[in-house]
Every structure is written in structure tokens, then in C-alpha cells.
Amino acid sequence: MTVRARVTVYPRREILDAQGKAIAGALGRLGFDRVLDVRAGKSFEIVLSDNGGSVEEELGQISEQLLANTLIEDYSVELLESESA
Amino acid sequence: MTVRARVTVYPRREILDAQGKAIAGALGRLGFDRVLDVRAGKSFEIVLSDNGGSVEEELGQISEQLLANTLIEDYSVELLESESA
Amino acid sequence: MKCGVVVFPGSNCDHDVYHVLKHTLGQEVLFLWHGDTSVQGCELVVLPGGFSYGDYLRAGAMAVHSPIMAAVRELADNGGRVLGICNGFQILLEAGMLSGAMRRNQSLRFECRDLFLKVERHDLPFTSGYRSGQVLRMPIAHAEGCYIDTGGALDELERNRRVVFRYVDPEGGEASGENATKWNVNGSARAIAGVCNDAGNVLGMMPHPERCADQLFGNDDGLAVLASAVGMAADPKGAVA
Amino acid sequence: MSADQGNAASGSATYNEPVVDFELAKGMGLAEDEYGRICDILGRVPTYTELGITSALWSEHCSYKSSKVYLREFPTEGERVLQGPGENAGVVDIGNGWVAVFKMESHNHPSFIEPYQGAATGVGGILRDIFTMGARPVACLDALRFGDIDAPRMRYLIDGVVRGIGDYGNCVGIPTVGGETSFHSGYNENILVNAFALGLARHDGIFHARASGAGNPMLYAGSATGRDGIHGATMASESFDAESESKRPTVQVGDPFTEKIVLEACLEVMRTDAAVAVQDMGAAGLTSSAFEMADRGGVGFRLDLDQVPLRQPNISPYEIMLSESQERMLLVAHRGRQEEVVKIFERWGLEVAEIGEITGDGRAQIFAGGEEVANMPISPLATNAPMYRRPVAEPSDLAARQAPPEVPEPDDLGATLASLLDTPELGCKSWIWHQYDHTVRTNTVIGPGGDAAVLALKGTPGGLGLTSDVNPVYCSLDPATGGAQAVAEAVRNLACVGAEPVGLTDCLNFGNPENPEVSWQFREAVRGISAGCRALDVPVISGNVSFYNETEGRSIPPTPTIAMVGVIADVMNLPVAHFTTVGDRVLVLGRDASEFGGSAYLRLLHGVEQGAPPRVDLEAESRLAGLLRSLVSEGLVHTAHDLAEGGLGVALAEACFGGGLGVELEINDQPHQLFSETQARAIVAVAPDFVEQVMAKAEKLGVPVVEVGSVGGSSMKLRCDGAAMDSKVEDLHRIWSTALPRALGM
């Protein structure tokens, strides 16, 4: 059994997101006038073997220890699917 | 009315994902043995004004033109929520 | 002084720092492998610049978990000297040994050029060879050098005088307003270029002192950082004016 | 031709391979007689894998089949040359027991498709060529040709190429210390990305990619193999698994972090003597690395493709042999000592596998899934590789294009100079090189922005000068003159920092060689370069040819990029390209002949690209270079800057910018002559006390010299025959330094 999950990491709201701002600007210049705001973050798709332990908990640890710098970034975990091997 | 959506961009399956490979290696060294595979991509949260036009179509164009390099990346679009202003 | 330069996979300024410590300053220097678990009696450990693990996730994020880092932390806790330059600074932040975090440069590009620094603290083991307020010219070379922290933490940093270097214009004027994009190119909060810990024995800085430690390159403003760190600030080769 | 004596390989039954016939071979780019030749060599029809291997080895890129007949003309020998063309890179002796290893290579086509990855992998490839030779790479140059900035996709291409080069070199930690950048509509659909790298080694530390010793194991190290960049797209037959075809990425993706550790691990391996040969997997991947290594050593090999580390399952033998996945190395170790090699790679966290062994029979035997998928004699494949002397024809419009152009007088000197400086072509390129780490490794005495870059050699007083040059407009008007000019300009740039040339590498970028006019351009350019090399005494030690830079029948301007390296005895107190000292006297070396064919003045301000390019007087160049070198080594000049595009006017302005100092000059010329591009000229700034000495030296060496004014003030003040200008340096500088980013909109 394997589990596929996704961790999404975004700069925290109060942090200036220079990349998001630059993309929003570029979209404006390209004529996409409807775009009001863009935030740029990271997405990680992780496949884990499901050995019965809590997947969410493990992904939380992985995010805290490596994927996100929680001083400036928020993360969220989603389970996508389980598959039997 | 505004719409919030998310565009996720990943390197195409057959393309080398150097970042995902490096993260998987680091997780292994950290003792997260259950991790079988990691893919690293980008996530963009976009807020659009809902003027009645197709949001999905517009986000598709935005992704093709700016957010993703379709030669080496795949993208997917999710609508998150609508809000009245 | 016995000095160690840590080699992470992807470090690329390790030899540059080694060269200055050993050949310019005549110290005993050894390379410390990231997989080692001891600093082998070094009194000064330098975390050099480069792209540890490619900096593929966030600069410094993966190197923090190397076995050598526990020993580096222990050295710092015991009062030993730890200097992080560029990627080394990023690693110290990720390790929580210094406060704050790095974001990508506001230009969203790698920036390699000479900038100017004001010495805010000259009473540290790393800056005793400078005068307070002295203006130094020093090269930067990084993509993630925008130093940030929450507002409260920044105030505390200032209050505790943990800002060691600040980007300024060539005359020592504030790098703010119109001057900001030119002289604080990475967009660091309060133009911060280097910070220390409370005890003052751990310093992190984005500019590269080892790249301006020889008049051959028309600039030896950085030599005194390393000379001070090994207790040779009075050396006539230092940048002491 | 002798029939093959070995076993007949069977092809793979596991993979649904298409039937081999001439149609299939044609799809792989082989001509009919080439297909016949491979059947003769084997004495049978090749297997699918063998056909793929042959088409790769005999491709223009690997075999140089259209260029070889001309490249023989290059002088490749010299006292200092330890390795000329033929290895991964050339090697020259630079004294004190050190050698310099360098080469330049193109990555044009991949960069046009995907600029970031294309340019990045270009840097990765050239770095591997250097450390494969046992040398530690210490510097890069990049020569870039873009189209009009407003052409479709051009801003995207420029941004991507610059980021790609920067990110790769910066991460590996090799400084990019110089290069060149130009813009011309002829590159709108074919940009050029030429990457140069230089490494250093001790005299006895040079490593050759020459396999030997039957029974020695072959090791694979570095990244796993994927389906990257297999030249498969064009040749796919419908019956061949269409699915897998569409899965093949045409774009190779670089991993500079892996490159950095592969580099460190390989240099460490080479310091032991456990390895016999090391070769990177570049174009045509495992195929060319294994065949070249074996051919150089006159041996054979047996490969078991089941042992090759793969990024994903079910990659066919054909694909494994032709994959161009990046950051991979092939090594031959001494039997019994492979464990030492393996340990080093493992310590660096790299994948390493034994994939075969060297054999004594000169054959390539390749197995997969227990089947023999290829069995071919190696040497006949190399010695019987096709070679062509393609038809040549002088372009029919050449005479018309060389007709003398009309040269209008400038209305207003200051304004004219300002508008020249306001072009991306002549504007400052710092927007580009600020994105490149040019100071890492702490050897960079002079980085980007001068005439030639200067590297210090730690532990010695000496150093190296590096430069890259060519003027494609001159080359398109007269490729022989343009070729010679590129060599001469490189020598001149080196001379400005006191460097004596020791060798050059070239990257010959041309259109389709099957077009007789392109072949003519190629032949002429090679003739010009050879003449330049002979007259100025610079051997060609390595190089690269890039043909087929053509879209819909339109070829690029002929672009033979020259990168040259020189030695400097003492790098302390070198002159710089800008004015440093108020009161210095400004001298112009060389004499103007009012030449405007292909000049920046006519092209950028009047839209005219016509006329014979400036004459190249190689004797005069040699005298000027000799004079400059002796002025520098005797410490007689503060400033030395050669005249190039934009002539004296632009050179003087550039000299004002670096230090923000003005000049006051009186020149006995017509106003337009300020922009003439007559060659063999330079400006120097000299302390008043030394002027006489410098003049005397120039006279003695037969170099014309005039004193034109002095350094000082904050304006560029200039009077000539009936015109004058007085412009603030600060204003001109602002225009010049922002021209490129403004044009890019960045």
C-alpha cells in the first residue's frame, strides 16, 4: 500500500511575496486584467509507503523539519489517494 | 464577486526533477524511511474578478503563457472558492 | 588559531576561505566534512558560501541536517567562534543559530557586484579590526539574500545590537528610498547585511569578506573580518585604518 | 570492404523494434551510401541499436564530416601545445608546472527551444569536457548572439539564456569572467549560445580518455539515464511504440548540484591512479563516450545495459545508448582497483555501477536482457566515417553587398555618440554579468567589463588573460577578413592586459553546409582564421563546429567565435580599460583609414550593412600587440583599451565610464572618422613623464602614434575638423549603462 499526498508551502500573509507580485504585474501586461492577486508558493507530491502509522502526522513533521521554514512560510497537507502496491 | 484558484506546476514525469530527487535524499537522511518518491513543483494562488467569463479557460491561458513551460512542465488548475466582494 | 572550514556537498567558497586563513593569515586550517561529527578542536569554524545540496529547496535548508552541524552548534554553545558567509549565513538561519530568514532577492535574480557595508559593531571577535561606522566595500554573490523577520523580532534585533553590518551607499548614507534598489539590491529588511547572536560569537553575513582580502583584487576591506576572527586584528595587513 | 568476422548481433526481441532498412536509416539522417557503408562494414544489415549508434557517430555533430577537410588547415602546433584538437579539450603549457585546458562549445539549438535549460546544459557540458581531462575548471566565458530585441520570443530567450548560464555556473562555483553579447536580425530564428570553460592542472596531472587493458572494468557514475534528448523524434516509424516516442523529452534538464559533486569526485578519482580513462557522456551519450574512448586506445568493449542506472523502467537498449541525460561519466578502472573508485563516488553520494569491461578484440559488444543487441568493429566505424568536400559557391550578391557605402557626416557629434551608446549592441552588458558570479574562487583580477578578463594563478606572480571575439557583420560581408579580424581582435584585447597569446579555441557557427554559399563562407572563414593564427603565432588547440543554424532557408550570419587565452608574467599593477588618473595624456596608437564597411555607425544609426569590412593588416596587428605588451609589462600605461565596434568615439566614452573621469581632446580628423572601424588601433593613457618614452617605443616598433589630449574634468570634450562635442560623462554613462535593460524592459 502506498499513499500519495501533497504539501503546499506559501509565504506567510504578512511577508512580501516578490515573486507573486512580479507574476501579477506580468499578467497585467499580458492583458489578463481580471487577475487581482497572485501568490507564489511551492508544491510537493510525496509518495509514502503506508505502514499503518499516521501519514498526516509524518507529513507534518516532514514539513516542519524540511519543506517549510515556519518563520516565514505556512504549509498545508492534503492526502490525494491510496494505492495498493 | 471574486474567484480564488490554484495552479500547480510540476516537471513532466519523464523529465529529471533534480529538486525532488534532492529532497527525497534529504528526507532519507533525516530518517523518513517511508518516503518513496518526491516531486517538487510550484503552486500559484490566483484571485480573479468573476466577470462571467470562463475562469478555467483564462487560467489555462495564464498557465500556458506564463506559469508553466509546457515543454517540460505539466500544470493543473483547481478552483478553490468564490467570494462576493 | 586552529580553524575549520566545513565542506557540504555543493560548497564552493570553501577553498577561498581556506586560502585566506591559511596563506594570508598563516593559521592552521582543516576542512571539516559535512558527515563528520566533531570539529576536531577548532576554535573557529567557517560555514562557507556555495550551494549546499544545490539550494534546491531553500538556501541552507538541507545542510542544516548534516551531522557536522550538531558539533558546530556545540562549539557555539561553548563560546567558540562560528562564521557563516553567504550560504553559511543561510544555514545558520535555517539552523536557528541566528534569528531571521532569507527570501529571494527582490530583483528575483542572482546578484554579483560590489556593495558597501557599514560596520555597526566593532566590539565583536569578528570586527575588532574595524572602526565603528567604518564603510567597507565588499562583493555579494547570491540569489537569496533578502533578510527578513517579523517586525517585533527586528526591533528586538536592533535593541540587542545584533545587527553587525548594514548596506549603505558609498558615502555611508542610508540605503533607503531611491538609494534602496541600488545599494540594498536584495531588499533586506532595514538593509541588514550581517547579524550575530546574543553572545556575539556567531556571525552570519551575506557579503564575501574572503573575496576582498588581497590588494591584488584592488580591495582588502574584508581581510579584517577573518583576521579579527583568528585574533590577528592588529596585523598590519588588516583593513584597520 | 571486408565483411564482418564477428558474431551477428540479433537485435532485441524484448523491445518492439522496427525492421531495419534504408528508409529507417534515412529517417535517422543517414545517406544512402552511408547506409551501404555500414552494411559493408558489418557484412550484414545492422540491428536497430547498431543503426542508431552509427547514425549518431556519423552525424555531422560527432563526425565533422562536412568540416574536417577545412579544419586541417588550422595551425595546431606550438611549443606550448601539449594537446591539440582531438581530445575533450586542448592543453597548453602556461609555465611553473601548470597547464591550461580549454575549449568552447555551442548549445544553439537547445537554447532556442528552451533557453534556460538549453544554456544551462551548455555550460554543464563544457565543464565536463574540462574536468574529464583532469583539470579543475576555474573560469567560463559565454558568447551570445541574439536577434532583434523586439523579435518574437526574443526577450524570453535572452532572459532564459542568461538565467540558465548564471544558475548553472554559479551553483557549480565557476566564475563567468567575460564573454560577448550581440544583437542582429540574422539571429531572430537561430540564437547562438557558445560556452567556453578553462581549467588548470599540473603538468603531470593531465588525464586522457584513452581506454586500455583488456579485462578492465567500465564504470558508470553520476545521474541515472532517462530518455532525454534522443535524436529519435524524426526517425520514429509508426510501428515503433508510438507511446514511448512521445514520452521522449527533447529537452535536457541540467542538475548543477550533481555536476559539482561529479566534478569533485572525478578529480578525486584521478588523483588516485586507480582509473585508466575518464570520459563524459556528451552528445550521443554512452555511444560516443564508449566508442571514442575505445577507439583512442585501440581496444574493444563489452557493455551490459542491464547494469546502467535508469531513471525510469523500460528504456530500450537503443534509447540507453543514445540518451543525452546530463551529468554522467564513463570510467575505466584498473581491474582490482575499481572498489577505490566506487568508494569515492559513494562518499560523494553518487550512483556508480560497473556496466562492462574492456576487451582486446576491438569490437563493441552490447548486451541487454541477455540478448546481444550490437556487435560491431570499432576502428572501421571511425576510419570509414564519411567525409565530404561539399560544393562551394561565392554568394551571388557578394559584390553588391561589398560596394562602398556612403558615409554621412554626423549632424551633432555628442548626440550621435549618445545614440550609439544607447543601443543594446554597444550599451553596457552589466545587466547580464551581474547575474553571473564572476568573483568566486578568488582569482578574478579583472572580470567582465574590460577588454580581456584576467585570472591570477595562486602561488605564482603570473596569470592568464581570456577573451572571446568575432564580428559577424564583418564575417557576412567577407568571411575571410572577418575570420582574421576575430583572431586579431582577440590578440589585441589580450595585449591590452599584457597577455601573450598561447592558444585559441573556436566555435564555428554557420548555416546549412549543403548550401554551397554556406560552405563557401565556412571555407573562407577558416582560411582567414588560419592566416590570423599563423601571422600572430597562435595555435588552435580545440574547437567545435555548429552547422544547420538555419530556419526556412535563412542562415545565420557566419559566426566563427574565437576564444583566446594568454599568459601574463605578473598580474600586479596591470592597466585597466578606463581612465584612472587626472592629468594622464591620451595617446592613440595606429592610424585611421576611414573604414565603414559593416561598421556600427552605419548599421545601428543608418540601417546600412554594406561595404568591405575594415582591412586586416596582420603585420600591423602584430606590431601593435607587441607594443602594448611591452608598455604593460614595463608599467608605462595606466589605461589601455583597444578600438573595436564604434571606433575611437565609443572607445573613448567607455574609457571615461569606468572611473567617471572626463577627457579633453583635439583630433585632427573629419567628424565621421570618430566612428571609423579601422583595425590595429588602441588608446592608452600615460602619466605626462612617460609620454616621450611611450612615443619613442611606438616609433621604434613602427606603430603610428598621436597624442590627442588629457584626462580630467567631468565631461568628454572633443574637437575635430569643424565639429566639437562637450557631453557630461555622467549623462553619457547613464544612457550607456541602462541601454540594455531599458530595451529589454527590465
Ligand SMILES: Nc1ncnc2c1ncn2[C@@H]1O[C@H](COP(=O)(O)OP(=O)(O)O)[C@@H](O)[C@H]1O
Ligand atoms: N555575455 C557576457 N557574459 C559576460 N561578460 C560579457 C558578456 N557580454 C559582454 N561581456 C563583457 O563586457 C565587456 C565588453 O564586451 P565587448 O564589447 O564584446 O568587448 P570587446 O569589444 O573589447 O571585445 C567585456 O569585458 C566582456 O567580457
Ligand SMILES: [Mg+2]
Ligand atoms: Mg576590446
